[in-house]
Amino acid sequence: xxxxxxxxxxxEVGTPGGAPAPGxxxxxxxxxxxxxEGIPTRGAPGSxxxxxxxxxxxLDLLLHLIKRDEIDIYDxxxxxxxxxxxxxxxxxxxxxxxxxGEFLVMAATLMRIKAKMLLPxxxxxxxxxxxxxxxxxxxxxxxxxxxxxxxxTLKSREEERRLxxxxxxxxxxxxxGPLPLAPATLFDLLDALNRVMxxxxxxxxxxxxxxxxxxxxxxxxxxxxxxxxxxxxxxxxMQECRARAEVIVTFIALLExxxxxxVGVTQAEPFGDIQIVARTREGSGTDAPVESPGGA
Amino acid sequence: xxxxxxxAALEALLFxxxxxxxxxxxxxxxxxxxxxxAEALVALETAYAARGAGVQLREIAGGHLLVTSxxxxxxxxxxxxxxxxxxxxxxxxxTMAIVAYKQPVTKAxxxxxxxxxxxxxxxxxxxxxxxxxxxxxxxxxxxxxxxTTQEFLDYFGLRELAELPRPEELRALVAAREPEQLDxxxxxxxxxxxxxxxxxxxxxxxxxxxxxxASTDQPHEVEPLSPGELDEALDQEVAEKGRTSRDRPRD
Numbered sequence: 404x405x406x407x408x409x410x411x412x413x414x415e416v417g418t419p420g421g422a423p424a425p426g427x428x429x430x431x432x433x434x435x436x437x438x439x440e441g442i443p444t445r446g447a448p449g450s451x452x453x454x455x456x457x458x459x460x461x462l463d464l465l466l467h468l469i470k471r472d473e474i475d476i477y478d479x480x481x482x483x484x485x486x487x488x489x490x491x492x493x494x495x496x497x498x499x500x501x502x503x504g505e506f507l508v509m510a511a512t513l514m515r516i517k518a519k520m521l522l523p524x525x526x527x528x529x530x531x532x533x534x535x536x537x538x539x540x541x542x543x544x545x546x547x548x549x550x551x552x553x554x555x556t557l558k559s560r561e562e563e564r565r566l567x568x569x570x571x572x573x574x575x576x577x578x579x580g581p582l583p584l585a586p587a588t589l590f591d592l593l594d595a596l597n598r599v600m601x602x603x604x605x606x607x608x609x610x611x612x613x614x615x616x617x618x619x620x621x622x623x624x625x626x627x628x629x630x631x632x633x634x635x636x637x638x639x640x641m642q643e644c645r646a647r648a649e650v651i652v653t654f655i656a657l658l659e660x661x662x663x664x665x666v667g668v669t670q671a672e673p674f675g676d677i678q679i680v681a682r683t684r685e686g687s688g689t690d691a692p693v694e695s696p697g698g699a
Numbered sequence: 700x701x702x703x704x705x706x707a708a709l710e711a712l713l714f715x716x717x718x719x720x721x722x723x724x725x726x727x728x729x730x731x732x733x734x735x736x737a738e739a740l741v742a743l744e745t746a747y748a749a750r751g752a753g754v755q756l757r758e759i760a761g762g763h764l765l766v767t768s769x770x771x772x773x774x775x776x777x778x779x780x781x782x783x784x785x786x787x788x789x790x791x792x793x794t795m796a797i798v799a800y801k802q803p804v805t806k807a808x809x810x811x812x813x814x815x816x817x818x819x820x821x822x823x824x825x826x827x828x829x830x831x832x833x834x835x836x837x838x839x840x841x842x843x844x845x846x847t848t849q850e851f852l853d854y855f856g857l858r859e860l861a862e863l864p865r866p867e868e869l870r871a872l873v874a875a876r877e878p879e880q881l882d883x884x885x886x887x888x889x890x891x892x893x894x895x896x897x898x899x900x901x902x903x904x905x906x907x908x909x910x911x912x913a914s915t916d917q918p919h920e921v922e923p924l925s926p927g928e929l930d931e932a933l934d935q936e937v938a939e940k941g942r943t944s945r946d947r948p949r950d
Contacts, residue, residue, distance in 0.1 A: 459789060459790055459793065459813070459815060460813055460814040460815035461814050461815075462813070462814040463814075503815070505814055505815050505816070509814070543811075543812075543814070546812055547812055547813065547814065548873055549866065549869050549870060549873060550793055550796045550797050550800070550812060550813075551793060551796075552869045552870075552872045552873045552876070553796035553797075553799070553800060553863070553864070553869055554789065554792035554793045554795070554796040555792075555872075556796075556863065556864055556869070556872070557787075557792050557795055557796055557799075557855055557863075558787075558792055560855040560856055560857065561786060561787060561792075561854065561855055563769070563856055564853075564854065564855055564856030565772075565786075566769035566772035567755070567757065567766035567767060567768075567769060567772070567856065568766060568767040568772070568775045568779070569717050569718075569764055569765065569766050569767075570714070570716070570717040570765065571717035
């Protein structure tokens, strides 16, 4: 049982020179009770691999150290345990593990106890107890250990209980896939339709869409209008536009027509309304395709 | 008028239920005296065992429950696939144990025993209904008091709280384990290991069992909460859980 102990202590600090821990990290040291803690294992040369057990808290760590070093819990060599404890904390730090505050509080407690033990007997009567400064810590450790044991009991009960299944643990309706289909009659369908129809008029649905305007379309529209009526005023043309974009597109279309020489623009007086008039030699009212200029 | 075949009728009732049924309830439903129902229960249990049935009768959480036999758990487990319950984590089990033994107990007391913050893990246990709020202590600050639930008994397959090992038995278990340097939480087959270690080390038990932490703390005076207060407190405690991610139960 104790065989591996000294070696383990050495290795825990993370010095690769300690115990020869060849190969697998977990199996290497039977001395630690099957629970590899802080055992550095040589992976590649020059690199040290450390496997750390996660301790639930400072008490857990202390209990572990006590067990590992086969320490009598009622007579803890406080200097030794403090050193081991601090070594462990140091190891955690060097591995960039976050050391929880509770661990540091315990470190302080240990050092306080250590200091007290070093002091001559007439103790400074600040503590409630005059006795062994370790007393309180020992009590806590014992109590904690007891609850760890209780947790172990619960764990085995949990395992046992998990093997027993009561009724109703089968996958529920939602998980068991679709339910068998019930036949539906035509009347069921009609009812369903009716329900839907009743619901629908309650909502008025507004459908908003953006209109797109096309210059070529506008061009042919203007050309047709002008061809039909002989002339159209600029104001009338623009009055039909519903959006600024449409105004712009219409205007571009007009400019294009003027440039192509299909329509002409006249103005009777300064600031007066602009008239758009046909420029083609004869009106040819049937179709005035703008796309093919001139209709010739 | 009790049924002509009491045992068969009893079996029917048990089969129909997914919850443990108390003797009182069974007797009431069967219109039979509890003693006769109790006899029938034993007879039924024996009959199942005698023919190696796939089901068993168990006493769980103060009632009687028909469950599948453990030796068929593998097959039932396959049928249920992913629906198996999660296991409790080590911190959760520790906390659970403290609540079970110390109830009604405050969070501060739990934390002082464990030496670490236990809000998150307590929140998890509350959420899973393994622990509940019993009320408030009358000590300064009126802290919340926690205790175990029926679900707790069911989850751990306990008939009653008293079925847990008594504190002195726990100490015995600790003592028995010491020389073996076993880590109890890592055991593959906890039940067997516990049993073996106890019975092989009885002398050690006798020796070490004497000096124990004297339980000096006096029980809390409990001030019950109104349903509204309870809901609020529960919500708050469960919400607390989210703050730290450690101490979560894992599978």
